[in-house]
Amino acid sequence: MTNKRTGVFVCHCGTNIAATVDVKKVAETMALEGTVAYSADYVYMCSDPGQNAVIQAIKDNQLDSVIVSCCSPNLHEGTFRNNAIRAGINEFTCEIANIREQCSWVHKDRAAATEKAIKIVRSAARRVVRNQSLDSIAIPVTRRALVIGGGIAGIQAALDMANAGLDVVLVEKLATIGGHMLQLSETFPTLDCAQCVLSPKMVEVSRHPKVKLMTYSEVQEVSGSMGNFKVKILKKPTYIDTEACKICDDCSVVCPVVVPNEYDLGLTSRRAIYIPFAQAIPASYVLDENACLGLHPIRCGKCKDVCEVGAINYDMLPQVVTEEFGAIIVATGFDLYPQEKILEYGAGNVPDVLDGLQFERLCSASGATQGHVLRPSDKKEPKEVVFIQCVGSRDPAQHCAYCSKICCMYTAKHAQLYKHHVPDGRAYIFYIDIRSGGKGYEEFVQRTMENDGAVYLRGRVSKLHRTKDGKVRVMGTDTLTGQNVEIDADMVVLALAMQPSKGTEEIAKILKIGRDKDGFLAEAHPKLRPVESVTGGIFLAGAAQGPKDIPETVAQASAAAAKAIILLSQPMLSRSPTIARVRNSHCTGCEMCVDACPYVAIRLENGKAVVNEVLCEGCGACSATCVRAAIEVKNLSLAQVNDMIEAVMTV
Amino acid sequence: MSDEQVYEPKVVAFLCKWCSSAGSDLAGVSRIQYPANATPIQVMCTGGVSPMYVLSALRKGADGVLVSGCHPGDCHYIEGNYLARRKLHLVKELLEFVGIEPNRFRMSWVSAAEGGKFAQVVRDFVEDLRPLGPQDKVKADRS
Numbered sequence: 001m002t003n004k005r006t007g008v009f010v011c012h013c014g015t016n017i018a019a020t021v022d023v024k025k026v027a028e029t030m031a032l033e034g035t036v037a038y039s040a041d042y043v044y045m046c047s048d049p050g051q052n053a054v055i056q057a058i059k060d061n062q063l064d065s066v067i068v069s070c071c072s073p074n075l076h077e078g079t080f081r082n083n084a085i086r087a088g089i090n091e092f093t094c095e096i097a098n099i100r101e102q103c104s105w106v107h108k109d110r111a112a113a114t115e116k117a118i119k120i121v122r123s124a125a126r127r128v129v130r131n132q133s134l135d136s137i138a139i140p141v142t143r144r145a146l147v148i149g150g151g152i153a154g155i156q157a158a159l160d161m162a163n164a165g166l167d168v169v170l171v172e173k174l175a176t177i178g179g180h181m182l183q184l185s186e187t188f189p190t191l192d193c194a195q196c197v198l199s200p201k202m203v204e205v206s207r208h209p210k211v212k213l214m215t216y217s218e219v220q221e222v223s224g225s226m227g228n229f230k231v232k233i234l235k236k237p238t239y240i241d242t243e244a245c246k247i248c249d250d251c252s253v254v255c256p257v258v259v260p261n262e263y264d265l266g267l268t269s270r271r272a273i274y275i276p277f278a279q280a281i282p283a284s285y286v287l288d289e290n291a292c293l294g295l296h297p298i299r300c301g302k303c304k305d306v307c308e309v310g311a312i313n314y315d316m317l318p319q320v321v322t323e324e325f326g327a328i329i330v331a332t333g334f335d336l337y338p339q340e341k342i343l344e345y346g347a348g349n350v351p352d353v354l355d356g357l358q359f360e361r362l363c364s365a366s367g368a369t370q371g372h373v374l375r376p377s378d379k380k381e382p383k384e385v386v387f388i389q390c391v392g393s394r395d396p397a398q399h400c401a402y403c404s405k406i407c408c409m410y411t412a413k414h415a416q417l418y419k420h421h422v423p424d425g426r427a428y429i430f431y432i433d434i435r436s437g438g439k440g441y442e443e444f445v446q447r448t449m450e451n452d453g454a455v456y457l458r459g460r461v462s463k464l465h466r467t468k469d470g471k472v473r474v475m476g477t478d479t480l481t482g483q484n485v486e487i488d489a490d491m492v493v494l495a496l497a498m499q500p501s502k503g504t505e506e507i508a509k510i511l512k513i514g515r516d517k518d519g520f521l522a523e524a525h526p527k528l529r530p531v532e533s534v535t536g537g538i539f540l541a542g543a544a545q546g547p548k549d550i551p552e553t554v555a556q557a558s559a560a561a562a563k564a565i566i567l568l569s570q571p572m573l574s575r576s577p578t579i580a581r582v583r584n585s586h587c588t589g590c591e592m593c594v595d596a597c598p599y600v601a602i603r604l605e606n607g608k609a610v611v612n613e614v615l616c617e618g619c620g621a622c623s624a625t626c627v628r629a630a631i632e633v634k635n636l637s638l639a640q641v642n643d644m645i646e647a648v649m650t651v
Numbered sequence: 652m653s654d655e656q657v658y659e660p661k662v663v664a665f666l667c668k669w670c671s672s673a674g675s676d677l678a679g680v681s682r683i684q685y686p687a688n689a690t691p692i693q694v695m696c697t698g699g700v701s702p703m704y705v706l707s708a709l710r711k712g713a714d715g716v717l718v719s720g721c722h723p724g725d726c727h728y729i730e731g732n733y734l735a736r737r738k739l740h741l742v743k744e745l746l747e748f749v750g751i752e753p754n755r756f757r758m759s760w761v762s763a764a765e766g767g768k769f770a771q772v773v774r775d776f777v778e779d780l781r782p783l784g785p786q787d788k789v790k791a792d793r794s
Contacts, residue, residue: 072676073693101679102672102691106770112687119690509724514670516764534669534763535727578695598698598729619728620699624738633699641692642707648663648690649711 004129005037007063008121009054011045011070013100018043020104022114026069029118035129037061046076051083058087065089065128069097069121074525090133092577092635097124115651123647127640134634136574137613141227142326145564146171148219148507151179152198152550153331153542153557155205160561161329162210166568169323170205171233172215173503176280177202179333183263183357185364185371187550188413189444195366199279206281215282218503220320222328222511223599225617226537227573229325237316239287239295240273244311247275247283251303251312259291265358267368267376273303273312277366287312327537327564330511330521331557332504334543337392337400337497344463345391345494351377352472353464353492356410363417373421375491377470382425382490385418386474387411388461389431392497400497402518405547407495408435412445414493415454427454428487430461430476438549457485464492498547513538520546531560539563578634579616580623582609586630593622593631602631660714660780662689664773665704667697667731670721670762677766685770686777689717696720697758698731702742705756709746712790715755715780719772722760732760751788754779 008030012018023041031039038061042050045068058066066089068080073096081091099117107113143166147158150172158170170177181187182202184194205211214233221232255271263276272291275284293300295314304312336355339348346353352375354362361367362374375382389411392399408431415427434456436442448454461476471488478485500519508515513533514522521540524532531539539560542553567573580593580602589607601615602622609622609631623632632638666672672693678685694700697720705716718739726732736758743753757779759772 072679074673074676098676098691098693101676103679103687105679105682106685107687108684109687116687116690123690123692512725512727512729514725514763522764534673596698596734598731617728619696619731620694621696621728621731621734624699624701624734633695636695636699638701638703641694641701641704644692645663645704645708645711645713648692649661649708649713 004035004065005061005063006033006035006065006067006125006128007038007054007057007061008036008040008067008069008125009045009057010039010041010121011050011068012041012043013070014043017070017100017104020107020110020113021099021117022110025114026099026117026121030121030125033122033125036125038063045070046079051079054080054083055087058084058089063089065093065131067095067097067121067124067128069099069117069124071100072096072098072102092134093128093131095124095128095131097121119648119650122650123644126643126647127636129643130637130640131635134577137577137579138572139227139575139614141568141570141573142229142324143167143568144169144323144325145327145329145568146229146231146323146325147329147331149179149331149333149542149544150174150177150213150215151331151333151542152181152201153333153553154179154329155201156554156557157329157331157541157561157564158211159201159205159208160558161564162205162208164561164565165210166565167210167212169212169214169325171217171219172213173218174276175216175238175286176276176282177205177213177215178279178281180357181550182277182279183265183360183364185360185367186413186417188409189438189440191413191416193365195279202279202281213282216286219507219510226535226567227326229328229537231323231325231328233321233323235319235321237289237318238284239289239313239316240285241311241313242282242284244309245284246309246311247285248308250306250308251285254302254306256300256302257291257293259288264361264368265355267358267361285311326568327539328511329539329541329557329560329564330507330513330533330544331541332507332544333501334498334547335501337499339494339496341399342391342494342496345388345461345492346464350464350466350472352382352490353494355494355496356407356414359414359493363414363421371421373418380490381422383422384426384487384489385428386461386472386487386489386492387414387427387429387495388492389429389495390460391494394432400499400518402547403435404498405435406498406549409438409441409444409549411493411495412436412448412454415448416452419452419454427452428489429454429456431456431458432460438551459485498543500544504544511535511538520544531556531563537567576618578636579613579618580611580620580631581634582611583630583632584608586628588628588630590627592625592627596621596625658781658784660688660777661712662715662717662773662776662780663708663713664689664691664717664719665694665697665700666691667720667727668693668695669727670725671719671759671769673763674761674765674769677763678770679766681766683766683770685773688777689773696726696728696731697735698726698728700735700739702738702745705739705742706789709751709755709786709789710791712786714783714786715757715776717757717759717772717776719759719761719769722762725762749789751786752783755783755786
């Protein structure tokens with residue numbers, strides 16, 4: 001054991017580490033370790049001279065293993081393992097001791113921080129004594145990609161990957177692709193019609209020979225890892241043969257069940273058998289099994305009787321298909337924060353208090369009122385409309401702490417659209433700040449104020465209620481004049497916060513990817529890896545990752561697609577070789593590890609456990625279960641952990 | 652200055668790579684201060700933390716052992732934290748059986764987004780360990 005020659009390199013990181021940790025002392029203390037042949041400190045180990053010094057020291061001192069004590073291994077492990085290779089030693093004999101994020105940055109007491117840093121570095125140095133030289137495992141790649149979510153983000157990502165030659169499956173929960181963007185009337189800051197710019201993309205993705213659309217489908221189960229995922233997808237029954245359906249509308253005319261239309265956010269109604277909207281893709285009717293009287297000719301059967309082509313099949317069953325993919329892009333989008341939670345604004349019970357998406361449907365040419373702005377309660381043209389921003393956003397005490405980013409802009413757009421529809425109407429906007437960062441955004445808001453004469457009032461609305469004459473009384477404060485403001489409005493539009501869509505939590509659990517404190521999908525690094533999840537091979541796009549507008553969503557979707565294309569264009573993927581290893585002399589074939597393995601990677605052969613190298617992820621569940629210490633993870637063996645504990649407890 | 656030394660509990664913290672170690676990194680990036688009593692040892696998954704690690708740490712003189720992983724249901728390795736929860740619950744009972752305060756062992760769930768929570772977990776644990784005093788029940792005599 002004493003013939004081991006480890007080099008320890010302690011980084012100052014400028015003053016990031018050196019200000020709180022006595023790096024010289026760390027290096028000197030480490031030099032006393034029996035296995036440490038070389039120990040040095042340097043101001044920036046990751047700089048070119050720093051790296052060269054590491055390489056030179058390895059060569060000059062015939063080092064066989066290296067500890068770099070610096071920042072988190074997530075940042076520079078790759079850098080220094082690469083240096084190990086350049087110096088002619090195995091990359092897996094290089095380990096990182098994190099004395100910045102887990103030490104110098106979180107402590108002020110220099111003596112205590114130095115002592116802790118020594119413990120951290122010493123434990124890494126003791127561990128590396130037993131590190132084996134390993135070679136990465138090469139695995140083949142499945143050249144197919146899965147996109148979850150058929151909104152603009154999912155459509156864009158699917159198109160980009162398909163155009164790069166990959167086979168793509170696009171899974172959408174609802175009966176049609178399009179997402180929330182399709183519900184919008186016009187888009188800021190150009191006021192081009194949302195459907196007009198989105199529907200060509202929808203058509204393109206549906207006709208693309210490389211894209212397979214799976215609407216009315218949900219991802220149920222995901223196994224495997226980067227490069228080779230196995231995904232179970234549930235195809236819910238629509239009870240309609242999409243190929244045969246002629247979209248003649250005969251069925252919905254005779255259907256006796258009337259329910260609120262989700263696409264118009266309840267402003268209109270639909271039948272139990274319906275087409276979500278005219279441009280729906282796939283263009284087909286759907287039978288809503290929850291609304292239908294019973295999917296049975298004896299109960300009702302009117303639609304089936306009237307369908308000339310026989311496209312309706314009450315006996316259609318859910319189908320589960322298993323597909324294999326190399327990469328997954330998650331684009332599950334957003335929902336509006338529920339109006340029911342905003343008690344001071346009537347919790348959704350005051351008539352003519354709408355949310356932003358409902359107002360979009362009122363303005364839209366395809367909407368409830370064919371593009372005439374009429375208030376829902378009496379179908380009259382509202383002459384005074386109050387728009388309230390930051391409803392649920394920027395309210396850490398009661399609702400969401402974050403800024404939803406798009407509401408300043410879409411409220412300005414709403415005011416403009418309203419004034420275009422009702423030129424003699426008055427638009428009031430309550431705001432906290434105006435945040436209009438973006439190309440042409442500030443000019444757009446200015447136009448709303450100057451050309452369209454919207455009245456901006458800085459302040460929050462304390463409450464609102466319905467008056468006897470059918471108006472909505474809005475009580476707020478204009479904090480610029482210090483005056484209380486009371487407006488009897490004909491209609492109120494709430495700019496509700498954006499939150500991750502309803503299925504996001506579940507899909508995150510299925511995919512084993514993290515979410516942030518607000519429930520949005522977490523990126524691997526907030527600045528440098530914004531479209532990757534922490535799990536290799538799973539990428540993020542759109543509002544499921546955080547509030548964002550359409551241009552940003554499209555950019556992120558293309559970025560995620562590019563990341564997936566990069567991954568899937570490699571001939572082979574290399575996987576970490578730090579996986580489980582069986583010590584045959586100790587194994588009794590008790591099968592405890594076989595049961596503990598979450599990946600079914602262990603089987604018994606001739607009475608001994610055998611590890612499947614492709615399936616094993618190296619989690620160590622097997623080694624924690626084995627009573628005879630017969631199975632352990634390479635380079636993090638029981639003996640190594642024992643040595644690390646010993647090192648940590650040595651004063 | 653008082654000559655009396657404040658008792659500083661020594662804690663070994665087993666942190667899973669994907670959640671709690673990343674959460675601890677975030678505490679660092681956010682410069683959230685917490686006591687230096689806990690020295691981290693990164694493991695791949697709490698499911699890989701053998702009860703022997705806990706006992707070994709106590710044997711080597713730790714006053715407390717922390718095992719921190721992903722939230723239930725969020726394990727990077729599908730179900731490692733469930734395995735850990737079941738297994739390490741028994742460790743607590745075992746500690747009680749051999750006469751060590753079971754509160755010297757703690758499990759927590761800290762995600763990669765919870766830097767503040769990680770700092771709080773360490774703060775709380777260290778404070779809760781202080782009244783227990785040094786652990787010498789199973790500490791090997793090294794003199």
